[in-house]
Amino acid sequence: MSTEVDALFAVADKIVGKALPGEQIEVVVVNERETEISVYEGDIESFTSSASQGFGVRIISDHRQGFAYAGSLDPDVIDEVVGDARDNASFGTVDEELGLAEPDGLPIVDLGLFNENVASFPNDTKIELAKELERLVVEGDPRILGAESSEFNDSVSEAVVVSNTGIRVSGRDSGCYVSTSVLAEDGEDTQTGFGFSVTRDPNELDIARAASEAVQRATRLLGADKPPSERITVVLDPFVTAQFLSIIGSTLSGGAVLKGRSLFGERLGELVSAASITLIDDPTDTRMMTATEADGEGLATRRNVLIEDGVLKMFVNNAYTGRRLGTASTGCAVRGYSSTPSVGCSALQLLPGKRQQDEMIADIDNGILIQGVAGLHSGVNAVSGDFSTGAEGLRIRNGELAEPLREFTIASTLQRMLMDVAEVGGDLEWLPMSAAGLSLVVNDVTVSGD
Amino acid sequence: MIEEPLINTTLATALSTGADFAEVFVEDRTSSSARLDEDRIEELTSGRSRGAGVRVIVGDSTGFAHTADLSEAGLRAAAEAAAAAAKGDHGSTRTVEVKRQVVEPAHVGIYPETVAKARKVELLNAANDKARAAGGAISQVSAAYSDGRRRIMVANSDGLLASDDQVKTWFAVSCVASGDTGMQTGRESLGLTVGFELFDEFDVTELAARAAQRAITKLGARPAPSGMMPVVIGKGGGGVLFHEACGHGLEADLVAKSASVFKDRRGELVASPLVTLVDDGTMAREWGTFSIDDEGRPAQTNTLIRDGVLQDYMYDGIRARNNDRLSSGNGRRQSYQYLPMVRMTNTYITNGEDTPDSIIADTESGVYVAQLGGGQVNTATGDFVFGMTEAYLIEDGRITSPIREGNLIGNGPEVLQSIDALGNDFEMGSPGTCGKDGQGVPVGDGTPTLRVTRLTVGGTAA
Numbered sequence: 001m002s003t004e005v006d007a008l009f010a011v012a013d014k015i016v017g018k019a020l021p022g023e024q025i026e027v028v029v030v031n032e033r034e035t036e037i038s039v040y041e042g043d044i045e046s047f048t049s050s051a052s053q054g055f056g057v058r059i060i061s062d063h064r065q066g067f068a069y070a071g072s073l074d075p076d077v078i079d080e081v082v083g084d085a086r087d088n089a090s091f092g093t094v095d096e097e098l099g100l101a102e103p104d105g106l107p108i109v110d111l112g113l114f115n116e117n118v119a120s121f122p123n124d125t126k127i128e129l130a131k132e133l134e135r136l137v138v139e140g141d142p143r144i145l146g147a148e149s150s151e152f153n154d155s156v157s158e159a160v161v162v163s164n165t166g167i168r169v170s171g172r173d174s175g176c177y178v179s180t181s182v183l184a185e186d187g188e189d190t191q192t193g194f195g196f197s198v199t200r201d202p203n204e205l206d207i208a209r210a211a212s213e214a215v216q217r218a219t220r221l222l223g224a225d226k227p228p229s230e231r232i233t234v235v236l237d238p239f240v241t242a243q244f245l246s247i248i249g250s251t252l253s254g255g256a257v258l259k260g261r262s263l264f265g266e267r268l269g270e271l272v273s274a275a276s277i278t279l280i281d282d283p284t285d286t287r288m289m290t291a292t293e294a295d296g297e298g299l300a301t302r303r304n305v306l307i308e309d310g311v312l313k314m315f316v317n318n319a320y321t322g323r324r325l326g327t328a329s330t331g332c333a334v335r336g337y338s339s340t341p342s343v344g345c346s347a348l349q350l351l352p353g354k355r356q357q358d359e360m361i362a363d364i365d366n367g368i369l370i371q372g373v374a375g376l377h378s379g380v381n382a383v384s385g386d387f388s389t390g391a392e393g394l395r396i397r398n399g400e401l402a403e404p405l406r407e408f409t410i411a412s413t414l415q416r417m418l419m420d421v422a423e424v425g426g427d428l429e430w431l432p433m434s435a436a437g438l439s440l441v442v443n444d445v446t447v448s449g450d
Numbered sequence: 451m452i453e454e455p456l457i458n459t460t461l462a463t464a465l466s467t468g469a470d471f472a473e474v475f476v477e478d479r480t481s482s483s484a485r486l487d488e489d490r491i492e493e494l495t496s497g498r499s500r501g502a503g504v505r506v507i508v509g510d511s512t513g514f515a516h517t518a519d520l521s522e523a524g525l526r527a528a529a530e531a532a533a534a535a536a537k538g539d540h541g542s543t544r545t546v547e548v549k550r551q552v553v554e555p556a557h558v559g560i561y562p563e564t565v566a567k568a569r570k571v572e573l574l575n576a577a578n579d580k581a582r583a584a585g586g587a588i589s590q591v592s593a594a595y596s597d598g599r600r601r602i603m604v605a606n607s608d609g610l611l612a613s614d615d616q617v618k619t620w621f622a623v624s625c626v627a628s629g630d631t632g633m634q635t636g637r638e639s640l641g642l643t644v645g646f647e648l649f650d651e652f653d654v655t656e657l658a659a660r661a662a663q664r665a666i667t668k669l670g671a672r673p674a675p676s677g678m679m680p681v682v683i684g685k686g687g688g689g690v691l692f693h694e695a696c697g698h699g700l701e702a703d704l705v706a707k708s709a710s711v712f713k714d715r716r717g718e719l720v721a722s723p724l725v726t727l728v729d730d731g732t733m734a735r736e737w738g739t740f741s742i743d744d745e746g747r748p749a750q751t752n753t754l755i756r757d758g759v760l761q762d763y764m765y766d767g768i769r770a771r772n773n774d775r776l777s778s779g780n781g782r783r784q785s786y787q788y789l790p791m792v793r794m795t796n797t798y799i800t801n802g803e804d805t806p807d808s809i810i811a812d813t814e815s816g817v818y819v820a821q822l823g824g825g826q827v828n829t830a831t832g833d834f835v836f837g838m839t840e841a842y843l844i845e846d847g848r849i850t851s852p853i854r855e856g857n858l859i860g861n862g863p864e865v866l867q868s869i870d871a872l873g874n875d876f877e878m879g880s881p882g883t884c885g886k887d888g889q890g891v892p893v894g895d896g897t898p899t900l901r902v903t904r905l906t907v908g909g910t911a912a
Contacts, residue, residue, distance in 0.1 A: 047537075050515065068496040071500070072499065081498070183709060192828055260589050340493060407833050407860070
């Protein structure tokens with residue numbers, strides 16, 4: 001156990017010791033250190049080194065819940081925060097099913113998410129990596145105007161959850177990534193692209209790949225036009241698929257189900273997607289950058305199969321929603337220190353199919369490869385299922401990629417899109433987000449353009 | 451928040467490696483919130499955070515470090531870390547004596563922390579009761595209250611010392627309506643840079659009734675059309691369009707990196723002559739308002755586009771220094787843990803001369819957007835999207851059937867030129883949070899009713 005984690009346990013134990021008779025108390029304490037280096041035109045634009053701590057206290061008393069947090073571990077504020085949480089609980093509505101998580105027997109497995117190399121990686125090397133990334137981008141194609149930013153980021157964090165209902169767990173995590181956002185220009189036309197590489201060990205960062213992806217994304221859109229409006233087959237790039245999976249995951253939250261906000265709420269056991277879809281939330285898969293050993297209430301994370309061969313198998317739950325739905329927690333409490341745990345998926349992936357993207361495209365006479373989407377947050381209603389999002393990409397004609405397209409939208413409903421999946425790609429890609437990506441072929445999507 | 455001698459020594463430490471500029475930003479933030487869902491007060495939350503960020507600039511490089519420890523040792527450590535990060539190459543001794551500027555913070559009628567929590571809970575219950583009274587189709591209601599007080603102090607090596615006390619109060623209601631066609635949602639929010647007196651002026655039950663009605667109306671919505679057509683945007687909401695279509699593109703940091711379609715276009719006609727676009731951090735009580743920005747500059751009223759002609763960009767301290775001019779008061783940051791950058795405040799279009807009724811009557815067919823959602827822009831290409839959360843068809847000059855949610859997509863410079871009617875019914879829109887490079891800051895926007903002749907509506911109907 002690290003000294004950092006011991007220090008957090010000391011704070012947490014002290015706070016839990018302040019519970020009054022009859023009170024349930026839970027404390028989350030987080031400590032995080034980050035470096036962010038941004039390079040522009042060969043120089044360091046900014047170098048940020050940050051350290052932050054915070055804790056949150058949840059108190060349940062007389063079946064009522066209150067919460068308070070502070071963005072420091074200053075001993076002076078602990079009593080005030082505990083007092084606030086206690087006072088806040090007295091205003092909550094009585095709910096017999098409120099209660100903290102209790103150990104459920106599932107052991108917490110050390111996934112090795114902390115890599116010593118992150119903390120010891122020299123600053124000069126971090127700077128050099130960001131500069132190298134920018135250099136590779138600029139040299140990547142004569143049409144590259146430059147990189148708007150090229151960054152190196154790393155973070156190391158420790159967190160503990162302690163309660164007087166038997167929870168006492170800790171986690172350590174580290175990660176790093178490089179990313180770049182580039183501009184390509186051809187005559188009057190400007191296009192943009194991004195690239196990144198994300199790993200737990202900074203020695204494994206793939207700078208060349210981040211650069212070449214950014215260059216390809218930007219340059220292949222040069223000369224893009226607006227397509228006509230039509231119904232068409234689309235191929236979602238892995239990064240786009242991952243964004244849709246995150247939204248679909250949110251509709252499978254037990255919280256949304258029990259409050260009548262899930263469009264799949266009544267459909268357990270039914271066919272909700274094409275049979276080629278098996279959707280899994282598995283934070284124990286260390287290939288996911290969002291892998292975690294314990295959830296926000298201190299229960300072991302686990303592999304949950306949400307949709308199997310197209311059939312809806314389960315919803316995800318935290319302790320409270322699991323109790324209400326009669327299924328127990330699925331280890332899916334999601335939170336920072338500044339809020340009570342909500343429910344959510346944190347490491348979604350589809351079981352991959354067999355073929356690569358180019359093989360799937362070869363079978364399509366007329367379609368669009370969707371390289372990027374914009375405005376998903378404003379264009380999806382996860383309650384009604386309606387979605388409509390800005391998009392850019394490339395025409396697929398006679399099995400090959402053709403001219404670039406921009407300034408159009410794709411629209412359907414989440415329900416329909418799941419049923420209209422024609423093929424799941426085999427090109428699984430690990431991304432810096434809560435879902436892994438792969439290419440997805442979807443029929444009958446409405447494109448709005450000219 | 452911290453005493454002047456300690457500010458002076460912290461700045462001296464930050465300057466010790468030969469920096470051109472150093473700054474200390476101190477923030478003390480408290481907040482309270484309460485949430486109702488499923489007829490229950492789920493919980494009240496109290497939050498606090500306090501800390502300082504130290505920024506050191508050497509040439510074009512910025513070093514930055516922050517700390518939650520406001521003791522002399524904590525501030526010294528942050529100053530040393532920032533100075534080391536900025537890589538000044540020669541040691542020097544430079545002393546600073548800051549001079550306090552008197553800036554009057556906005557007036558607060560009732561500080562929210564002085565209001566009994568029970569009163570905040572009452573507001574939630576009243577909103578819930580009203581929304582549910584709208585009828586059996588309303589199947590779920592949630593409501594949220596929050597207030598925040600942010601005290602900031604900025605001191606820098608130019609001798610500036612300024613502070614502000616920013617109080618904001620916010621309320622929102624979300625409803626789900628269920629029917630044969632599935633579920634639909636309706637949402638309304640209210641927020642101003644004022645204290646609890648917000649609720650003397652605005653009735654949360656009216657907000658709740660509007661949110662419920664919106665969800666019920668949408669149950670009868672048809673699929674939105676697909677393709678290019680005239681789009682009329684109702685008063686208030688249209689601000690999001692300008693925020694995305696040109697606001698971000700007028701931020702000097704993006705312009706300097708050639709990541710804006712509005713680069714080198716000052717003095718040119720970039721929009722319909724009907725358009726005068728203003729970014730104004732001084733507007734009394736609005737969501738994006740402050741007395742000083744997060745670099746200590748007083749808020750300003752900046753006319754960005756006048757009668758269609760681009761006047762100026764928005765600047766923070768760094769971009770202003772590079773251009774040998776003054777900041778326009780647009781240097782903002784999410785908290786002491788972040789570097790400031792160029793951000794909008796309250797961005798709005800001034801009134802035109804048409805009546806809203808005449809604009810609609812004059813539109814043979816198209817879409818009327820009554821409430822917009824969020825948006826997003828690629829400033830380098832100008833392509834932007836924004837969501838419509840309440841919209842209707844316009845047929846034969848009349849507003850007819852409600853349509854389902856969706857995004858609209860356009861290109862900023864083209865859309866600005868295509869505005870052919872501007873109403874005389876200016877109104878500010880709902881409180882928003884603008885995200886840029888991972889930082890969210892509160893912003894306001896506003897417009898009168900307006901029409902864009904051609905915009906792509908991203909629905910599913912032919």
